[in-house]
Amino acid sequence: MPSESPACETVELQIRRQDGPTTKPYWQTFVCPVRPGANVVSLLMDLREHCVTQDGTRVDPVAFEHNCMEEVCGACAMLINGSPRPACSALIAELEAPIRLEPLPKFPVVRDLMVDRAALFAHLKRVKAWIKLDGPWDVHERAPRVSPKEWQANYLYSRCMSCGCCMAACPQFGPQFGSQFGPEASFVGPAPLAQVRLMNAHPTGRYDKAERLHAIMADGGLSDCGNAQNCVRVCPKAIPLTTAIGELGRETTLQAFKDLFGPH
Template sequence: MTETMAAEKTATAARTVKFIITRQDTPNSAPYEETFVLPYRPNMNVISALMEIRRNPVNVDGKKITPIAWEMNCLEEVCGACSMIINGKPRQSCTALIDKLEQPIRLAPMKTFPVVRDLQVDRSRMFDSLKKVKAWIPIDGTYDLGPGPRMPETKRQWAYELSKCMTCGVCLEACPNVNSKSDFIGPAPLSQVRLFNAHPTGEMNKAERLNAIMGEGGLASCGNSQNCVQSCPKGIPLTTSIAALNRETTFQSFRNFFGSDHA
């Protein structure tokens, strides 16, 4: 090993990473901050740091504490479970690399959703909204229905982009219109309305979905801040979907007025 390589290895071993984590013991208890200092390792991400704290739950004062609670699953930005506030911005902790974050690194739970414990939140609000807009393709029975109608390639391409949504909740966290005083369902469920209405089979329930977002907490509650499209980790064109739905709901309101049930 050369002297340069030995020096670099020593310098890496001496480096540390400082975390200031907002914790909360129960859904109703007051939040508080706790500081942790970890040895630096190359290619660390926030999740690997949280795993290290869980393995050795000791804070900066050397006090043994209860392990930090957070959610994770796929570890490759697909499941959306590990969303949290990192240095003031909502994002996925699995793709947040330590080398690209300013220290001290501050972790906090998303504020749009109720805290369960520490960094773990209850995202039921978003899932309930997906139920409200029927974000699924209904089938009649469990038997083989044969091949369905084909989608035009141009429609399939943009529909695929919408299908990348992983219900991480980041767009809801970034949206100023989604909060405890508002019943706005948020950008992700709205985009799913456009996705499932574009499906040849899902289109059968198009009018039902459009009517669902024309009511309280629906499309009219969007303030068009465009924070959602800027924060989406998958780059989904959420504002494009919202604009398209504004047009579709306008036509649907005319259909409702003239007594047509067809979308």
């Protein structure tokens, strides 16, 4: 007589849903079968095929973002059991059930678990988090030399994938902290600050160092950090964000002295 096949494991999934940016959120509960090695993204992908709530009601598939499935792009970041983290690296077997999924806080909800990270990218532009190629320096024939020690330190910050987890956990970042100078002058957040540290350490990026430092010395910059250190606790790439903020504190102080006593 053939042996009975083992029962399929299931998990209860509680999802905070929202039909649009201006509608009220609501909760739905699902009971989903779990494949071996499944993560939150794969569970949501399976749920799209048979999106039926725990009480048997068929509903629209849950909207969410994902791309790389390798914790590189940052698109799938959401609140999982109350903690901001990428969904692709959140293994079901390691999560406490029931699993609660919510959109990443501090960012406007587009639909369900999808959020608009425009504020993060706007702040990256605000601090000029890029390297200019055009200038009086030679970048065409060979790359600038960087010592192994500098490379090792800079690499830690280059791993940022703009997922927004650090911003979601930061108590000083969010639409509720409007500035008297408008939303474009609100706190830039830990991710853009770390990118200032990275770009200023680049052999070519250092030519715009003063401009970046002036950007974070303005309203909504470095002085708005409350040193809660939530950012470094939730960063999925273990980026030393508070170390960067400390280094930038010294750099901005030196820049202030240069502005005060330097040549005019």
